[in-house]
Amino acid sequence: MSSSPFARGTRNEPTAVVVDFGPAPAPGLPALELYGAMDGARVQDALDGIALRDPAAAVWCPVLTAHGPEHHSLRFTAGAGAAPGDFPLGLLADLLTRPGTVGVRPARSVASTPLQRELLADADAHPGTGRQVGQLAWDWHGPLDPERFTSAWQSVVARESVLRTAFDDGPDPATLIHDHVDTEVQRLPCTPAAWPALLERDRRRGLDPRRPGPLRITVLDAQASPPAVGPSRLLLTYHDALLDAFSVRLLLREICRAYLADGRLPGGQRRPDMGDYLRWLTGQDTTPANDFFTRSLPGDDGPVGGQEFITYAPQPAAGASRFTGDAIEPAAEAEGSTGRPAVGLRTQSPSVGLNTQAAEADVPAGEVSAVGGEAWDACGCVRFGLTPSESRALAAWAGLWGVTESTVLQAVWALLLYRSGGEAGAAPVRFSTTVSGRGIGLEGVDRLPGALSGPQPLSVRVDPRATVPALLAELRDRALDMAGYEWVSAGQIHAWTGQPPAPGSLLAFETHPPLGATLESELAALGIRVEPVPPPAGHRGFPLALTAHHDTARRLVMTASYSRAPLAAEALARNTRLLLRELPHRAGESTTVAQVLQLLPAVGPPSGALPVGTGSSTHIPAAGPALTVLRRARHPGAGTVALLQAPGRPEVFHDRLAHAYPGPEELVLLATASGGPAAWAPALAARTRAGGPLVLGALSGQGTIACETARLATRHGARPRVVVLTGDTGDTVRLARSLHTATRDRT
DSSP: OOOOSSOOOSOOOEEEEEEEOSSOSSTTSOEEEEEESOOHHHHHHHHHHHHHHOGGGGGEEEEEEEEETTEEEEEEEEOTTOOGGGSOHHHHHHHHHSTTOTTOOEEEEEOOOHHHHHHHHHHHHSTTTTTTEEEEEEEEESOOOHHHHHHHHHHHHHHOGGGGEEEOSSSSOOEEEESOOOOOOEEEEOOGGGHHHHHHHHHHHOOOTTSSOOEEEEEEEOOOSSOOOOOEEEEEEEETTTOOHHHHHHHHHHHHHHHHTTTOOOOOOOOOOHHHHHHHHHTOOOHHHHHHHHHHSOOSSOOBTTSSEEOOOOOOOTTOOOSSSOOOOOOOOOTTOOSOOOOOOOOOOSOOOTTOSOTTTSOOSOEEEEEOSSGGGOEEEEEEEOOHHHHHHHHHHHHHTTOOHHHHHHHHHHHHHHHHTTOSSOEEEEEEEEEOSOOSSOTTGGGOOSSOOEEEEEEEEEOTTSBHHHHHHHHHHHHHHHGGGTTOOHHHHHHHHOSOSSOSEEEEEOOOOOOOHHHHHHHHHTTOEEEEOOOOOOOOSOSEEEEEEEOTTOOEEEEEEESSOHHHHHHHHHHHHHHHHHHHHHOOTTOBHHHHHTTSOOOOOGGGOEETTSOOSSOOOOOOOSOEEEEOOSSTTOOEEEEEOOTTOOHHHHHHHHHHOOSSSEEEEEOTTSOOHHHHHHHHHHHHHTSSOEEEEEETTOHHHHHHHHHHHHTTTOOOEEEEEOOSOOOHHHHHHHHHHHHHOOO
């Protein structure tokens, strides 16, 4: 790090940074105007962050000039070999306007993995929806010392570098690992009735992957009036681009270890971190993986499950209920029953109480939860499972054919997708499966927290004339072949094969790392028991996803998550459970696929249709109108202010900002799904030819893309300014005034 030429002040939160792409005060040299309280230390911190990513940037020498307490100019002089166009103005603007960055200095920069870049791009392409944000929860029974728990969490953050990691703002984002990050544990009261709404608010709040801290902990106290007796609930919210669900469970184990040690995580043996994983990944030869996926995925022959529709809306079985939200008890079943089971689901209202004792101990036949607001973004889940006897029967039957329960579930999913396509003969079926990413030759990877788990496409040919054991054997062999390439991302497979980046449904069979008998007994000695809570519904990039795992009693528990069409999800859950219960008793060596399909109820009308070809973990935005007018200009020649769509903000945010803006200019929105800078630049230049200045408005974190758009616009004859605002507030009036001040003032 270079020493700072500036004196450190006491106030360091700027309101806006303006980059002027018009005639520069010193030709060819970059210049910025800084509005709001500013000190030199913040500038130096930002420059140090740039130097970490690009050591050549250190040849730029800054000069900060004060025009008043809330207005500074930042000019640069260049050393030998420095070209003016090389300086990352947009990145500097982002670093200067990012809240809470002073005193948090990156220790080192590490390249990101292909999977991380794809998940980050998908989250950026869907701001405000909670995409790539996961949530896991546990009930903490027994005493919980807040100070001890917070110390334990801070100790784990200090130990685990992934918890001090963030992405930089470049076009090919790397990860920045910070030496120290201050974290806190938020503590809130919560009643059982408020739990679903709190989950949804937390999910939509999201996490900024460009700020260190990809995991947020909220402790929810089940206190009411009168006081309620019940556990505290731990809600762990994480960003998929830096952590996966397996990692979060590993980290909970570390938190418990630290809690038992009075808030200080005991030492442990060396195990790899993401830097070690990246070095291993870089050393892999992609040629065999390329050849395998190119051969194994079908060509343009229209695989079922890729661009078709799931249209399951069967009539309910006798005695079952439609999806009404009323609670209906499942049909009683004797422990050793082998008769044809009832297939009705028990549906419940969204309330999931904090004091639910048997989250996994008493798995219901089906429990439906729905969260979300508008119809286009509603999401929810259907939870269902097998009884102990059914789970044992399924495991034993799978073993007869030399396969696992995961393979049986893949076969059932393939059959349901095949049936949904209305095929009469043999046809390929395609869907995504989640791979752990940890079945690789890196020692200790099973103890590595990070973003390793991701989706991979799987294609299998379903032939009604083939036997069920033959289908199982084909899926087993395919899984064994794919196991050698768990480190390959869906985006890489798409680039090699030219196939869609991800089919519309996802199937995941999860392995949950246990706390361990020793840790559980040590917690029990303090009167503490930690139990998992059924996972909340989430928006993970697929319109339909089925997740399965074994609970502590080895029962098979499943969750069908949907982003729309709950009737289709309910019906799919019903049919999945039906086949898993029936196959051990009805499918033998000569049983054909056609005979198994006859067990399913008749397909109903497409009222519950679910488009499974939409939604993807590696989203490719469709081109649309480059500009959307938010507000017309108040008079001719007033100019245009173009706002970049703010990540993590609902659409109404931009409407409110336009309404609050006091200037006369026209305001337009540059949507992230409309083609990006290459499409925006000519459309913006056309606006300037109509008369008036052009300003690009962006929130912190969007400076790089805003400056790239401005540079492209200059090639079309425009001379825009870029205004990057501190985006740590939802106060649109304040933001609108800051934007107006930076737009009208010219030094």
